Amino acid sequence: MAIDNQTVLQRVSSAFPDAVLSSSTFRDDLTVQIAADHLVAVTQFLRDDAELRYVLLENLCGVDYLGREPRFEVVYHLFSLAQVHRLCLKVGVPEEHPHVPSVVEVWPTANWQEREAYDMFGIIFDGHPSLERILMPDDWEGHPQRKDVPLGGEEVAFTFNAEQIYAHKVFAKE
Amino acid sequence: MSTATLHVPSPSEITRPAMAGEKETMVLNLGPNHPSTHGVLRLVVELDGETVVNVAPDIGFLHTGIEKNMEYKTYQKALVMTDRTDYLAPLSNNLGYVLAVEKLLQCDIPLRAQTARVLLTELTRIGSHLVWLGTHALDLAAMSVFLYAFREREQILDIFELVSGARMMTSYFRIGGLAYDLTADFLPTVRRFLEDIPAHIDEYEDLLTHNPLWLERTVGVGVIDADAALAYGLSGANLRASGVSLDMRKLAPYCGYETYDFEIPVGQSGDIYDRYLVRLEEMRQSVRICWEAFKRLEQMGPGPYVTADRKVAPPPKHEITHSMESLIHHFKLWTEGFKVPRGDAYLAIESPRGILGVYVVSDGGPKPYRVHFRAPSFINLQSLPHMAKGGMMADLVALIASMDPVLGEVDR
Numbered sequence: 001m002a003i004d005n006q007t008v009l010q011r012v013s014s015a016f017p018d019a020v021l022s023s024s025t026f027r028d029d030l031t032v033q034i035a036a037d038h039l040v041a042v043t044q045f046l047r048d049d050a051e052l053r054y055v056l057l058e059n060l061c062g063v064d065y066l067g068r069e070p071r072f073e074v075v076y077h078l079f080s081l082a083q084v085h086r087l088c089l090k091v092g093v094p095e096e097h098p099h100v101p102s103v104v105e106v107w108p109t110a111n112w113q114e115r116e117a118y119d120m121f122g123i124i125f126d127g128h129p130s131l132e133r134i135l136m137p138d139d140w141e142g143h144p145q146r147k148d149v150p151l152g153g154e155e156v157a158f159t160f161n162a163e164q165i166y167a168h169k170v171f172a173k174e
Numbered sequence: 175m176s177t178a179t180l181h182v183p184s185p186s187e188i189t190r191p192a193m194a195g196e197k198e199t200m201v202l203n204l205g206p207n208h209p210s211t212h213g214v215l216r217l218v219v220e221l222d223g224e225t226v227v228n229v230a231p232d233i234g235f236l237h238t239g240i241e242k243n244m245e246y247k248t249y250q251k252a253l254v255m256t257d258r259t260d261y262l263a264p265l266s267n268n269l270g271y272v273l274a275v276e277k278l279l280q281c282d283i284p285l286r287a288q289t290a291r292v293l294l295t296e297l298t299r300i301g302s303h304l305v306w307l308g309t310h311a312l313d314l315a316a317m318s319v320f321l322y323a324f325r326e327r328e329q330i331l332d333i334f335e336l337v338s339g340a341r342m343m344t345s346y347f348r349i350g351g352l353a354y355d356l357t358a359d360f361l362p363t364v365r366r367f368l369e370d371i372p373a374h375i376d377e378y379e380d381l382l383t384h385n386p387l388w389l390e391r392t393v394g395v396g397v398i399d400a401d402a403a404l405a406y407g408l409s410g411a412n413l414r415a416s417g418v419s420l421d422m423r424k425l426a427p428y429c430g431y432e433t434y435d436f437e438i439p440v441g442q443s444g445d446i447y448d449r450y451l452v453r454l455e456e457m458r459q460s461v462r463i464c465w466e467a468f469k470r471l472e473q474m475g476p477g478p479y480v481t482a483d484r485k486v487a488p489p490p491k492h493e494i495t496h497s498m499e500s501l502i503h504h505f506k507l508w509t510e511g512f513k514v515p516r517g518d519a520y521l522a523i524e525s526p527r528g529i530l531g532v533y534v535v536s537d538g539g540p541k542p543y544r545v546h547f548r549a550p551s552f553i554n555l556q557s558l559p560h561m562a563k564g565g566m567m568a569d570l571v572a573l574i575a576s577m578d579p580v581l582g583e584v585d586r
Binding site: 026027029031055056057058059061063064075077081084086088107108109111112113115116120129130132133134135136137144145151 | 420518
């Protein structure tokens with residue numbers, strides 16, 4: 001690796017002293033906790049900084065830590081082609097106000113990934129151009145990958161019970 | 175770099191104004207069940223005559239909740255779900271997942287198992303590219319290429335069957351190594367295939383590369399430049415055709431790829447034709463890697479194929495009948511599973527379709543707390559509207575095929 005974790009961390013925390021909440025290194029990977037308010041500014045800096053140039057948002061996903069505060073976490077994996085370095089950003093999202101600023105403006109690839117995180121966890125990305133469900137049906141209620149949604153909670157419709165099940169579905173009421 | 179103009183439309187952005195009668199254009203629904211969509215992909219296409227004004231992919235028809243399901247299975251059992259995401263490259267998915275878990279576990283893999291992994295994932299790459307080539311040509315009405323490509327793919331599937339017993343859903347890579355030892359006739363079969371395949375690749379080239387009909391349909395169609403491709407997160411051959419040499423096998427090597435001698439083919443114009451050329455060359459490079467891995471396996475001879483750490487991999491059968499400790503290990507592994515240190519790890523490999531990232535969160539128990547796949551097809555598909563805009567409706571079909579999406583992976 002061309003650049004080491006310590007240099008990256010120093011650059012980020014000197015540019016945004018308020019944004020970096022904490023940092024850790026696990027299995028040689030650097031993870032930085034970012035305050036949600038500063039997310040867009042930090043990501044823009046990371047993308048455009050002449051030395052770092054994290055031009056690729058490799059991965060974006062939500063995680064539900066039920067029983068922990070804040071309950072949700074959005075994880076961003078950035079990749080720098082220039083430095084051949086991967087950086088992980090994490091943003092905590094409280095349950096009562098599950099809002100995070102969207103990074104679609106910074107990386108257009110975040111569009112579907114944020115829609116997926118919204119669909120699966122109900123995390124709302126402020127500023128997203130069209131935050132709609134992407135994998136689940138539009139009329140599905142709830143967010144399936146939350147830890148308090150049971151596995152197999154969806155009733156399976158067979159010919160003998162389809163009418164009964166569809167009767168209390170949203171699309172049947174229209 | 176300006177990203178303001180790069181936007182991925184959602185289906186409702188096209189259907190809503192059309193329903194309200196605000197537009198002069200025609201809205202056409204393509205799919206979800208349509209042979210040219212390579213699975214269950216629905217496209218909402220806005221047309222002006224035959225020109226594509228806008229297109230919005232609608233996905234999720236194949237969503238099976240694989241990520242959720244994996245949270246309810248032990249680490250070993252969750253492995254079989256990974257085959258079902260990208261069903262054209264099951265071994266690549268196996269590899270991504272086992273490497274991510276091994277990263278958390280920090281367990282050592284015998285060199286023989288690593289080499290076999292490299293050999294088999296490269297065969298997977300060739301097999302996957304053969305399906306892409308066959309179906310791509312079929313979509314552009316070149317029937318014979320499809321038949322040739324599937325003939326060779328058959329040989330690869332036979333090799334998979336030989337080692338794992340299954341042709342498609344192999345689950346052959348296990349955490350700690352391989353599921354079983356390589357069989358005695360594995361190497362001779364691989365040798366036969368590797369000797370045959372270069373001539374076959376030349377044969378495909380003869381059929382297509384200078385074929386005027388093929389050139390007409392592919393050159394200058396569905397272009398995306400390097401900056402836009404990176405902004406959309408495009409990866410794999412689709413990105414490399416635009417001139418960005420991004421390959422995880424070189425940038426962040428795993429399984430000892432840094433010790434193999436191979437090149438990363440890169441295109442220039444980012445059109446369908448360049449994607450075709452890049453993938454064909456990738457197949458040749460894969461053959462090169464396969465030969466090298468083959469020779470190493472041949473030199474190595476028989477040896478361990480799975481880690482000796484009994485907390486991770488089960489003991490061999492003959493030990494169980496003799497040793498009490500082995501029996502306990504066996505019992506614990508198959509009833510409780512093994513505990514993985516608390517923490518999270520992200521690892522990316524180069525699957526045939528691009529960067530396959532696996533993010534695993536462990537809470538210290540025997541089941542993953544959260545598994546997320548950075549599925550290359552899912553991310554790649556976002557750039558479809560960008561490439562299709564301004565093109566012809568018939569080119570859209572060629573474009574989908576050239577991007578090589580696997581809908582099982584898109585929807586997971």
